[in-house]
Amino acid sequence: MAQNLLQGKKGIIFGALDEKSIAWKTAKRCVEQGAQIVLTNAPIALRMGEIKKLAEECNAPVIPADITNMDDLNNLFTQSMEHFGGKIDFVLHSVGMSINMRKGRPYTDLDYDFTHKTMDISAISLHRVLQTAYKLDALNEHASVVALTYIAAQRVFPDYSEMADAKAMLESVARSFGYHYGIKNKVRINTISQSPVRTTAGSGVKGFDDFINFAEEMSPLGNASADQCADYTVTLFSDLTRMVTMQNLYHDGGFSSTGVTMAVLDKK
Numbered sequence: 001m002a003q004n005l006l007q008g009k010k011g012i013i014f015g016a017l018d019e020k021s022i023a024w025k026t027a028k029r030c031v032e033q034g035a036q037i038v039l040t041n042a043p044i045a046l047r048m049g050e051i052k053k054l055a056e057e058c059n060a061p062v063i064p065a066d067i068t069n070m071d072d073l074n075n076l077f078t079q080s081m082e083h084f085g086g087k088i089d090f091v092l093h094s095v096g097m098s099i100n101m102r103k104g105r106p107y108t109d110l111d112y113d114f115t116h117k118t119m120d121i122s123a124i125s126l127h128r129v130l131q132t133a134y135k136l137d138a139l140n141e142h143a144s145v146v147a148l149t150y151i152a153a154q155r156v157f158p159d160y161s162e163m164a165d166a167k168a169m170l171e172s173v174a175r176s177f178g179y180h181y182g183i184k185n186k187v188r189i190n191t192i193s194q195s196p197v198r199t200t201a202g203s204g205v206k207g208f209d210d211f212i213n214f215a216e217e218m219s220p221l222g223n224a225s226a227d228q229c230a231d232y233t234v235t236l237f238s239d240l241t242r243m244v245t246m247q248n249l250y251h252d253g254g255f256s257s258t259g260v261t262m263a264v265l266d267k268k
């Protein structure tokens with residue numbers, strides 16, 4: 001499937017933890033389509049070591065950055081530009097974590113210190129990344145930034161807890177910064193609202209297996225896989241979508257437009 005949609009483009013991929021990660025699959029697909037990439041993740045995630053395999057396969061350097069740390073982000077963009085010998089054409093933000101969910105705290109009993117951390121990692125981090133790039137003038141004209149989100153930003157999925165609030169903010173940051181960066185140098189910023197997939201972050205949601213099966217039955221095309229998400233992301237990084245910006249784009253097999261399906265009703 002080598003159409004070379006990203007020939008000559010250079011990008012930074014946040015969030016590849018292991019082979020299941022959406023960012024892992026996207027990194028591979030970007031390179032298959034002709035891009036050069038830099039991989040990044042939190043230092044603690046890098047210590048687990050799996051990313052080295054991906055880095056070798058993609059011939060990509062790994063530059064550690066905690067996405068909530070401005071010095072790390074400055075260093076990441078500066079070093080990436082040195083590595084590429086120029087500015088950056090695309091960025092994938094594939095980062096999320098709920099501390100309250102990890103600690104088993106329900107939505108009606110949040111620890112707000114944890115909530116602040118959740119918001120910083122999962123939502124404010126997109127602003128941090130964009131502001132860093134903006135101030136360093138690190139992105140080329142028509143560069144494309146994609147962040148991954150979930151439909152719990154629009155509708156209630158009780159076990160998604162505080163992450164729903166984080167995703168609502170993430171989508172808002174994409175719109176708001178999309179305006180400013182569009183005016184500055186035609187950079188486009190979008191969120192992809194993805195079907196549930198079994199990854200480390202995804203599996204942190206209580207009752208995830210039942211939920212993924214329900215979503216499958218509620219989607220006329222079935223759930224979109226992580227590989228398919230990677231394909232879709234490549235189109236948004238390509239020049240074929242130059243006028244798409246400030247959008248929340250559903251990549252969910254039709255789930256978001258479906259009220260009910262016979263598959264769900266027949267189970268009653």
Ligand SMILES: NC(=O)c1ccc[n+]([C@@H]2O[C@H](COP(=O)([O-])OP(=O)(O)OC[C@H]3O[C@@H](n4cnc5c(N)ncnc54)[C@H](O)[C@@H]3O)[C@@H](O)[C@H]2O)c1
Binds near residue numbers: 014016022095193202
């Ligand atoms: N899996 C799903 O069902 C699903 C559905 C819709 C959207 N998403 C979103 O997709 C994105 C990627 O998640 P995934 O499902 O591939 O899971 P994942 O666990 O593989 O990826 C999450 C990544 O966030 C990174 N991260 C956490 N804290 C960080 C920090 N402080 N600094 C830098 N990186 C940090 C982790 O190391 C990890 O690589 C997330 O935003 C998630 O909310 C996932």
